[in-house]
Each structure stands twice: as structure tokens, then as C-alpha cells.
Amino acid sequence: MDTKELLKKVRKIEIKTRRLSDHVFGGEYHSTFKGRGMTFSEVRQYQFGDDVRNIDWNVTARYNEPFVKVFEEERELTMMLMVDVSGSEFFGTEQQFKNEVVTEIAATLAFSATQNNDKIGLILFSDKVELYIPPKKGRSHVLRIIRELIEFQPESKQTNVAEALKFLSNVMKKKAIVFILSDFIADDYQHTMKIVSGKHDVTGIRVFDKREENIPNLGMVQMQDEETGELMLVNTSSKKVRHNYAKFYKQKVDYYKNSFTKSGAGSIDCRVDESYVKKLLGYFKRRG
16 A cells, blocks of 8 residues: 555545544543542632532631632543454455454544543554554554555454563553453453453454354355465354354354453443444443
8 A cells, every 4th residue: 555545545434434433432431431530620709509528727727718619530541452453354244354453443542532631552462462552642642553454465464462561551551441352252261361351451442344253154165264364165064163153153242242341441332344343332331
């Protein structure tokens, strides 16, 4: 992709997702993810209805009339976007590939955080951490994140969620808001998820295509595993083959749901042909 085409794509995503974050998600994000506490702001004269526990007795004694301390929310937070860039993300039978929907969701979340003056960081992972961008503020930083989401070429096509979570634990010492965007066709991450969720506010966003849930009856079909590159002939007319695949897929989804539930983390299921806007808004409202 040349620079001109890349900038055009970045701009298109910015216009769409920034509008959403400005008009739809900004307030919901703010009310859902609270600051770290209250910090002292100023003192002012006592007004009827003020909490007497907030009276500043030193200032009151000095001016011989009551003054109260005013506190405000210590707002600044850090959002970490953890995005799966393995081979299975480059799949789609509807209007968009999974990775394109993931990019839009990540951009919307990033602009919502920027609107609240929070920092945003990015971790791109396959079966290893492919790229880490430390948290920073500002529009130009978000645009860099969008560029990477559009054009980054991973070295590996396989997936290891646990490895990405371990990396997060090592680089993020303070509590962060963490969104993990993946199809979660992976194993052995429940234990690590539980540890990470004990420290951070974690939400998994499972992005999937409805055609992944079942194999249609198409006779003998050559298929390629996007993560391993393996080519194989599959007899899709076999009920046993279709049943075993559906069972395999369901096991992965159940493992994802159980892992997040048992860890106390949040989760969102987002099919590529459905509105991720409604899914995110519904999640924010439930939490808020």
C-alpha cells in the first residue's frame, strides 16, 4: 500500500470513528471508566446544602466565615488496546474482513479515550508480541495507532493470547483499561487472564464471522489453515466432518466465555455483519 492510499484509509477511518466517539461514546466511556479517585481542587465559600465534612477549618478560622474544600475526579487513565494480528483475522464472507472491523472498533475506543484526555497504548500480537506502542495522548498518536492497524505485516500467523497478556503485565505496572480484540480461536490463557484481570480492567471483544460457526455442505473443498498454512481436502458433505468442526468451534467460544467470566473480566461478542456500535453502547450502559 502506497503512502497516499494509506493516508486516505486512515482519514476515512478517522472521520467515521471520531464522529462516533464524539457524539455517541464519549459520555458513555467517561461514566463507565472512572478515574483513580478524588483529588483536592480548591476552596470556596460554604453554600447551603454543602457537606459539613468538607469544611476547611483552617481557612474558615482565618476568614471568620465557613469555607469548604472542593474535590474533582482524578481523571487521567491509560487504555491499552491488545489486537490479534494472526492469520485468522484476515477472514470475512460479508462486506468486511474481521481485521477491518477490529481496526474500526479500536479507533473508536482510542478516540473516546482521547476525548477524556486519557493515554492510549497498543500491543499487536500473534503467537508473540509483534509491536508495542507505549501509551501517549493526542490525536497524532491515535492516527499512528490506526496506521499500524491498517498496514502492519506480522511475522507469524499463529495465536498465543497468554503470551500477549504476560507482556502486558510486564510493561503496565499501574492499573489500565485493557481491551483485547481477537476471534479468540486459542487455548490455555485462562490462568494468565485471571492474573491480569486482578490488576487491570479487562474487556475481551470477540470479532467473528457467522460462516466460521459451521461449514456449509459444498462437497470436496480444498481449504487452507490461515494460521499454519496447511492445505487439506475436506469433504464438507460429510455430516461427521461438519459436526466435528461445529463442536471444535463451540469449544473455543465456550472457553473464551468461561475464561472471561471466571476472571471477572467483561466480554463483548461482535459479528462482522452486526453493528459494533450497538454492542459497545450496550456494554458501556450495562457497566455504567
